Amino acid sequence: MSDLEPLLTLQEHDLALDRLRHRLATLAERELVETGEERAKVLRGTVAEVRDTRDEAAGEEARFDGEARALGEQAASVEQRLYSGEVSSPRELQAMQADVEQLKRHQRSVEDKQLATMERREPLDEQVAALESELASCDTELEQARQVLAASEAEIDAEITTEAAARAGIAANIDPGLVAIYERCREKANGVGAARLVGTTCQACHLSIPAAEVDRIRKASPATIEHCDNCGAILIP
Numbered sequence: 001m002s003d004l005e006p007l008l009t010l011q012e013h014d015l016a017l018d019r020l021r022h023r024l025a026t027l028a029e030r031e032l033v034e035t036g037e038e039r040a041k042v043l044r045g046t047v048a049e050v051r052d053t054r055d056e057a058a059g060e061e062a063r064f065d066g067e068a069r070a071l072g073e074q075a076a077s078v079e080q081r082l083y084s085g086e087v088s089s090p091r092e093l094q095a096m097q098a099d100v101e102q103l104k105r106h107q108r109s110v111e112d113k114q115l116a117t118m119e120r121r122e123p124l125d126e127q128v129a130a131l132e133s134e135l136a137s138c139d140t141e142l143e144q145a146r147q148v149l150a151a152s153e154a155e156i157d158a159e160i161t162t163e164a165a166a167r168a169g170i171a172a173n174i175d176p177g178l179v180a181i182y183e184r185c186r187e188k189a190n191g192v193g194a195a196r197l198v199g200t201t202c203q204a205c206h207l208s209i210p211a212a213e214v215d216r217i218r219k220a221s222p223a224t225i226e227h228c229d230n231c232g233a234i235l236i237p
Helices: 006-025 029-082 091-172 176-190 212-217
Strands: 194-197 232-236
Touching: 006 091, 006 176, 006 194, 006 232, 029 091, 176 232, 194 212
Parallel strands: 194 232
Antiparallel strands: none
């Protein structure tokens, strides 16, 4: 067996780790969570916007209500004095009657504005309630998606831990200098640091190597490090 043979086992573990990390990074559950978070964010913004509009209308409605009540109280006060008998002057009585009519007209005008504002506010109440219900459902679905994602991540993390421990056990029995060379090759060769030479084909890049070069590699000592001229991976005959 070649002195470099353990590198192939190390490579298998590294490829397994690469696959697991890719799975972890591309979990469909994560996309569901991200979509849910974006939807919830948009809904919260919409709820806040509609609620502000509703609250503004409610405040305006309350202001009109207070103004109408005050006008009603003023009209009632003048009317009470009008019929109390305290005033006997016809001209003053006529002026007071005019004041009562003016106050009541103003009150009706304000009440009309209050009614219009209430009619504008009520559908906003319904819209806020509907949006809040939709947001609550979205938050529930989002929490469920997060739980599913967490479970999937935990499962893959456990596999990564197991695979990494196995990889560490193999690497511990290989010369550190050789492992360092292998790691540099992995960086340059898209994650493949060592590959079997099958016939004249490098199993890392699947490209052919000249027959004379293959013959030279096969005749070299088991500890000789040879690289694929195409991808740079360590070749193991």
